[in-house]
Amino acid sequence: MIELTRLNGTPMVLNSDLIKTAEASPDTMLTLIHGEKLIVRETIHEVMERVLAYRAQLLANVARRLHPFGEVQQVVGLASLDVSGQPAPPAKPRRETDSESDSETDR
Numbered sequence: 001m002i003e004l005t006r007l008n009g010t011p012m013v014l015n016s017d018l019i020k021t022a023e024a025s026p027d028t029m030l031t032l033i034h035g036e037k038l039i040v041r042e043t044i045h046e047v048m049e050r051v052l053a054y055r056a057q058l059l060a061n062v063a064r065r066l067h068p069f070g071e072v073q074q075v076v077g078l079a080s081l082d083v084s085g086q087p088a089p090p091a092k093p094r095r096e097t098d099s100e101s102d103s104e105t106d107r
Helices: 044-065 069-079 098-105
Strands: 002-005 011-014 019-024 028-032 037-040
Touching: 002 037, 002 044, 019 044, 028 044
Parallel strands: none
Antiparallel strands: 002 011, 019 028, 028 037
16 A cells, blocks of 8 residues: 545555556546546656555565575565666576586587
8 A cells, every 4th residue: 555645635545556557647647447547746756666665565574474595585586676667688698617518528
């Protein structure tokens, strides 16, 4: 749940999972998954930051409840997903170790 402010100044709390789209026209208009439209004072960037912060908080709570390190590592991987929209750097080619190349030549 994220806290937002209606255009008339009334604060509200919104389930961020219900947001389908956000538009700036010039006010920020949120369209929810069931078609309802809400106009809020916050910018699209502020709404996105609040949604991301809320989801990170949820993942951190899950991580605290997990026992083995492997499960924590999975949650950390989910929490560190890149949402910047920038393309990921190309993967580095994997080098063969001497033992792998020796075993291939022995065949």
